[in-house]
Amino acid sequence: MRTITIKPKAITHNLNQVKQRAPQSKVLAMVKSNAYGHGVAAVLPALQQADGIGVATLTEALEARKLGWNKTIGLVEGAFTADEWQQAIEQDISCVIHHGPQLEWALQNIPPANSATRVVWLKYNTGMNRLGFNAEGVLLAAKRLHEAGYQLILTTHFANADDHDHQLNAMQIQRFSDVLSTLQSTISPDIKGSLCNSAGIVNFPEHHYDWVRPGIILYGSSPVTDQSAQELNLQAAMDFSAQIIALQNVSANDAIGYGSRWQAQQDTRTALVSVGYGDGYPRVISDDAYVTVIDASSNQSYRCPVIGRVAMDMIVVDISSAPESLAIDSKVVLWGDAPRVDEIAGHAGTISYELLCRLSIRPNRVLA
């Protein structure tokens, strides 16, 4: 059995960490990509103290409404078509507007005065060069939207906020601050600002503005390069585990698995674990990757290296450190409290966000 256990209390704890870091700001909790793989339905009840949630697609927004979320929903890439804009109005979704066509849809189809869709997140491209208007475009769009009766939140996105000292950060912050001041002085003092994602919340406390937009930090991973999740007092919101399904003794010089990638230096006790890339465990990992095997009879934990190529349905681990009495069916933690998903992501040459999002539908899912 592969099991993904979601811990709502950990998510609430992490949300409270965000609120302590940004006490003056409203919180738009990011739940896009099925709540970073955790499952939107499992996560929403833990986010009741957030002021709103952020999603990437209209489908995700509609699902959250169906699940009963009745506060702000921010659609962070905005409507993809004029028809989606109309649907956003019908479901009271607040949209990002980041390019000309979206601006025209908004000006041609104005929501009722009391609609949440009257709140628009106007995207300014300060250096990510992905979504958003340039400074001149933002000023023009803001003027037209304000005149049409929209309330505005100026927003932008950091390219390198995980790296506190990256030179682009100061430039993005300055550009954002300058344009927001201009909008407030020339169009309306009521225009709000939203700058910080998870990394920005941690690294730039003096620039939190009106709304912060935490994502990965809610799920217990570190968003920055120089502090671990533990140092940030974050709790892992997911425990991903499997079980031992067979025990083997491998002789010195025997190779294991596809490509005969791992060769035993000595006679080695190994265990087969019922998980693979078909579940979402990464196929390519370094030799430092390990799992935690739990011996139920003693409740002791053992750190066991993953050896050989990760296959679709199984991995092999070296259980030399565990007692010979270790039973088939023993629980194997792939990530959770130890190892943290951040560690496995490092061994896989990527970031935790990707491992969490790319879990497949095969593992059994439960709530803690």
Added chain:
Amino acid sequence: MRTITIKPKAITHNLNQVKQRAPQSKVLAMVKSNAYGHGVAAVLPALQQADGIGVATLTEALEARKLGWNKTIGLVEGAFTADEWQQAIEQDISCVIHHGPQLEWALQNIPPANSATRVVWLKYNTGMNRLGFNAEGVLLAAKRLHEAGYQLILTTHFANADDHDHQLNAMQIQRFSDVLSTLQSTISPDIKGSLCNSAGIVNFPEHHYDWVRPGIILYGSSPVTDQSAQELNLQAAMDFSAQIIALQNVSANDAIGYGSRWQAQQDTRTALVSVGYGDGYPRVISDDAYVTVIDASSNQSYRCPVIGRVAMDMIVVDISSAPESLAIDSKVVLWGDAPRVDEIAGHAGTISYELLCRLSIRPNRVLA
């Protein structure tokens, strides 16, 4: 909209390619890990001419029965517990037996004479060093199972069948052949054999034995290192596509996306595409990776490089090769006929199997 389109006709075509390559063998079509990410429900109707299907977990087996598959189901890692063995009997599942505990469960709980669970796939470890008995253990297990009334299929798994000339292949084939001969001469001439996965089917036509076990080949990817899917006359069973959601002009020297990883050498027309690792597109890819953009107005296709870091919800592509009139909403093929998923897997430092299995639930799924 992200869309995964499954093509049942391609799967049936690929199955026919297998049957032409192995005309004397029965076919156990592998549908584990949700049919390599294609969706079991979508795939089973295309596999009606297979003699059986193979799955990795009892849950997958039960799902296939529920979907109406009434022929052989092979559980390729066998039962994980004595209780699972009992459930296998109740649902007429044929199990692999690869280690001592499974052998004991089978001997202590013998299914009715007409049950498909009376057919056992006895696993011999010929060099993969993962699942299976050694030669001595296989002989003992086979004797006991035969005496208890089981029908046996000796099976093993290649470690390096994708590489025709790997030295381990000949050794594994020889060991398998020797033990099967011994079983047939000392226990029963009715004992069957199953050696070849997709790569074995292509590379070792003289060793197909009674059952072949095609997997990735059914879905249109090449299982071997020296021949492409096209050279093997395989059709892609999945078309994974998204759409352009915004157009941008980036100036020379501007960096794009997270980590400012890609920098424009010259003024460049770019498009934002609504797909990311939150959908299952790999986050880490080489600069050679490309998508195919389709201009609906002319029905022309353009090969466009992926630039900058793949994000959770979007990628940026260089559309310099496409006409200026290219519309928002244009279809973007991530993999399918071009590029093939094998190409993208190469750019991601992995194999197609992983990309297919690690698709998330976010993309919309349709049948062609």
